[in-house]
Amino acid sequence: MKRIISILMENESGALSRVVGLFAQRGYNIDTLTVAPTDDETLSRLTLTTQGDDHMAEQIVKQLHKLIDTIKVVDLTQGAYIERELMLVKIKATESDIRTELKSCVEIFRGHIIDVTPVTYTVQLAGDSEKLDAFIEAVREMGIMEVVRSGVSGIARGDKFLRV
């Protein structure tokens, strides 16, 4: 099953490569990965998604926690959580009926058109991964030129939080 693993770690050079290296070394796959400093600049928050059963997820969490730079690790999929991913899609939009259809599609998916040229529309869309997948399927026939996805960010629901 899909796992969303959140890591709070020291914002130091080499820390990210240790996480990525761990996955390669232990034979786990990373499906998505997103990382940035938090409000405290000495800390980075990293979210990654992977596939695995409970035993594998437990090992991954323990192995990540063992890295000296990591402070907290949590498998968000063990509890209630919210996930969001940002996607930018550039679509060929030369004919007016395609432009109209695309605009209504973007509205239905609650996205935004953020750049317009005579031949393209660039759409911004945020949501869980399934929603982004659905949008891609909806507009595929129109002619997708480029897709950029940020990878999943996640946070626990309710009063649980990851902080030093």
Add this chain to the structure above:
Amino acid sequence: MELLSGGEILIRALKDAGIKHVWGYPGGAALHIYDALYRQEDVHHLLVRHEQAAVHAADGYSRSTGEVGTALVTSGPGATNAITGIATAYMDSIPLVVISGQVPLTKIGQDAFQETDMVGVSRPIVKHSFLVTRAEDIAETIAKAYYIAATGRPGPVVVDIPKDVTDPSYKVPYVYPAEIKMRSYQPTDKGHRGQIRRAVKTLISAKRPVLYTGGGVVLDNASEHLIALAKKLNYPVTNTLMGLGGYPGTDPQYLGMLGMHGTYEANTAMHHADVIFAIGARFDDRVTNDLEKFCPHATIIHIDVDPTTVSKNIEAHIPIVGTCNSVLPEMLGLIEQSEITPDTDAIAEWWQQIDQWRADKGIYTASRYEESSGNCIKPQDVIKMLYKITEGKAIVTSDVGQHQMFAAQYYLFDKPRTWINSGGLGTMGFGLPAAMGCKLAFPDCDVACVTGEGSIQMNIQELSTCSQHNLPVKIINLNNAALGMVRQWQDMNYSSRYSESVYEESLPDFIKLAEAYGHVGMKITHIDELEEKMRECFAMKDRVVFMDIDVDRSEHVYPMQMPGGSMRDLWLNKTERT
């Protein structure tokens, strides 16, 4: 406040970390450091002949003393030569700090002369690593490196220092941190109280228990607690290859080593056990054999300081994360207060069964191989002779292969930190440099390197290091003119097609070679001369002696687990199996 250069800070920080000895090899990027080393007397440097040996020597020093070992190498090839040594220490959880020179910060990434991304190359085989970018950070980084190496599950730490960071013309105040605190690193020490209570109850209620103990007991200096617990309960104990000496090899409750070349009684007892208490062991594939068939009746209690080890290969029913040194005394206390007591009848019956296994097929109740005669010297008999002549008190290092297994089986280690071998990585070439580290630490103790003509040639250049630094180790070379363990597998699995495992006529004259390095060489070809010559060898306290002993070329190591079987599925000799 005193102003020091980066090189001087490094050496001073080593001194303040309590480091007396550094094994190493100089080179361009490390020259500022070597100059600082030259201008002081607190830290003693030992020049080796190859960087791999520097790390193995630091490793042997650490394994025999329990202190953190230190190696110093230069950038590029110096650093990459150290890699095998670092990986060896990593697999066996040995605390080391390996300091590598690096090209100047301004040249990093330029493919400069002798540039290697050491932090990158070593990443999968270190506990942690640092690239130091300011002279001001050196002292704190060194303090952190030793702290990380020694605490929790120990392991090697790399500190990579670019040359300009040690520039003698740039001086900064020296401050060594009084205490190290890291918010991201707080190893668990004490086990969970509730789990410990459950473990004690399960352990006391056992009818067919086995204590299965590993390198964690040795690393954690927890031998005494293990002995006290085993004695209190009268339960049988088996050690892993890394755990030998953690429980006395001559004690009646000791079943011998378990695993691939473990004893019949240890492996069979494990298979039939109802409770297995794993202490500082990691259910390695060389122990368990096929995981699906592993110990079908057992409730598993597992103590380990590393949470990732618990339930990694075998699910623990009662996992306890903590140090052996903290958890074992706590358990012993609870056992002493416990209202329930072991079922002495069941335990007596269990011992009766074990004694039967010992008598039937144990390697300590009878010789299970054909004895030596004339020019056919059995390698097992050489180890037995070594044991006899050193009265079981030597520090024995080994290389990797058949000789390693014979040493593990037939030298009965009564004390921890006296059996020094590369168990996890299986590094040929480990034995001689590791022996140098042990001899440096224990100059008055006999240090024997049990090796083979294959392994010894992987670091034989260190015979020169032994001369320079007066490290009179004894080399016991079990010479069968072939890669014995490879050949054994080829005999068993490849219809004796000896693909690249024999040396034919290419072996050197080891006696002349030893003499060329200024040492004593002895050739043994007949069983009758073995005892006298070996006594002579160990009587020469201040000389390196190379005993080149021709052993039976056809001998195999038994028992041997059968691939895909359970622990008790063993070959007992070339024709007999369980």
